[in-house]
Amino acid sequence: MKSQSSTLLAEVRSFRQNHPDVRYVDLIALDIPGHFYGKRYPVEMLEKVAAGSPLKLPQNAVLLGAQGGLFKIGDYCFNDGDPDANRRLVPGTLKPVNWESQPLGQMLITSDGTQAPIEFEPREVLAKVLERLQHQGIHPVVAFELEFYLFDKQLENGLPQFARDPLSGDADDQPNLHIERLSRFSDVLDDMAQTAKDQGLDITVITAEIGPGQFEINFGHCDDGLRAADWAALFCRSTRGVALKQGYRASFMAKPYLQFPGSGMHVHVSLYDAAGNNLLAAHQQQPLRHAVAGCLELLPHCMPIFSPNHNAFRRLGGTVNAATRASWGFEDRDACVRIPESDPRNLRIEHRLASADANPYLVLAAILVGLEHGLETKREPIAPLNEDRNSGTDFPVEMLDAVRAMQQQPVLRDKLGAEFVDVYCENKRQDHLAFQQEIHAREYRWFL
Known part of the structure; x- marks a missing residue:
């Protein structure tokens, strides 16, 4: 001390x-x-x-x-x-x-x-999971990817407006992946990147995503899971601040436009032993299959973490690369759990289901618990999407159903902590009910 x-x-x-x-x-x-x-x-x-x-x-x-x-x-x-x-x-x-x-x-x-420690504090929940894995000789290496939207600084009747192209002054309302968009918005994006680096965050690749005004930032692989989640949390804070300074709004809202892709939080995780050997690659990658099976088994019970609010559920089954069932696949972005092509040293999973506004500490904790559970139970996963495009298991797509599925799951209660699970589920239930306590104008149009 x-x-x-x-x-x-x-x-x-x-x-x-x-x-x-x-x-x-x-x-x-x-x-x-x-x-x-x-x-x-x-x-x-x-x-x-x-x-x-x-x-x-x-x-x-x-x-x-x-x-x-x-x-x-x-x-x-x-x-x-x-x-x-x-x-x-x-x-x-x-x-x-x-x-x-x-x-x-x-x-x-x-x-x-x-x-x-506060049992239900998100960082403490992740710290306990990482400590348990360390005692088992398992050392995760983690990298987050975060998607977000830029909007015009001014709202119109409370609704977001497309970000203005700094060169033309027109709304950036065309969904595309053109790299020229990085150049047109370079002032704000460069400021975001430099500010993140000044905060000690290891950011790497910047990508123009499909949605209008949508971008993605990748972080470097980190052998400290707490620090990796810290980076994701701090990036959200600094990005919103820089956007306002530059005359925009930045949001990690999961589905700001129904007609355009939502924003996700993709998490790459590999597991190593103390000697630096990739545990997932051993024995012809059999542990990888077990880890995938564990993730998929617990995924339907972790939906309140991966989709933490009413809007986040709108993202599921969206226009591109947003799964509607718990699935996995090799080099398949339609899967919840994707296995990127890599050499044995860098073999990893990419968990793609969480929304960008999910809590990064809890998302990582839930993913690691799924991997841990799979390595313990040693079950075979369902068929990958590469073999069967209909492969997958259902998960809840509404908050109250998701909370019920999470609260009584014994593995989550044991590995995330029963006190945390109860507190978290009640928090989400009350948030959902509070959200319903307002009559939207559409209800009057339909039913008045």
């Missing part, structure tokens, strides 16, 4: 020396719906925290709904006195923020690694 405090203290002092104009630092963490919460600290107080002073925030901040409200979940929120819980600073995440009007810093905080 003394060593960690000295490391954090050195990080804060170095930051203050390199950024003397920064007076405040946002201490932030991801809640269950995938939004950042936290506090803005004077930088001199941050130095005291780094030296060992307590850092406490309300425990129930993790439980906020999609709109920031609190739901009664068991005894949490209204019958527990709203207690504080200890957090800690995440080393290496103190970085400058360049999208605000005033100089600012930000740093991740978490309850994992504290004396009493």
Whole structure:
């Protein structure tokens, strides 16, 4: 602990020396719906925290709904006195923020690694999964890919408008994969990329996707699963900020346009032993097949994680590469679990089902639990799509059905934690019910 405090203290002092104009630092963490919460600290107080002073925030901040409200979940929120819980600073995440009007810093905080971690905090859930795998001699290497849309900064009657082409001034309303779109939007995309790198994120490839104003960012493969998920979370925050600074809106909403492709979160995962051998490639790739079978078995029960809101379910079965059944295949983007072509050293799965606005900590935790379950049970998967285009098993496509499927699944309750599963499912159930408590204009048109 003394060593960690000295490391954090050195990080804060170095930051203050390199950024003397920064007076405040946002201490932030991801809640269950995938939004950042936290506090803005004077930088001199941050130095005291780094030296060992307590850092406490309300425990129930993790439980906020999609709109920031609190739901009664068991005894949490209204019958527990709203207690504080200890957090800690995440080393290496103190970085400058360049999208605000005033100089600012930000740093991740978490309850994992504290004396009493919050069982339902997303980062803690992933940390426990990774720790269990490490004890089994399994070391994941992870890479995220995130799709997002750019919109015009101004909404029209609350609805998003196509982003304007900076060269022509016209709406970028033609879906295509043309690389020229990267050039036309280079100012904002370059700013996003550089800002991400300034935050310590290892971003690699930028792609113009099919949807109008839609792009994808890939991250480098990382042998620290927590850091890989940190990168995905922080990228969403910085990208929204940079877009506003450049006169756009950026959104990771799963399905902003019904007629155009949705935005996904694709996760590449390979598993290695302590000697660096790819576990999935052993014995003529038999462990790969077992891992795929485990992922597909648990996938229908993880839908509230992969599709965390009403809109995310609209993405399923969409115009391109969005599966409607739990399936797998070699080099097949219609599959939920794709096996990219690679040499044995880099053999991996690509999990393609999650929406871009899903919580990256929980998505990765669910994928790893599926792989772990498959390696333990050693079952054969269903036929790949390459052999049978109709292969696949059904999964829930509505939130309440998905919550019921998740809450009673014994493997998830055991490996993700029963307390987390109960809290998460009730959070999603209450969010869904709250979403229904508004009469849309269409209802009046149809039924008045």
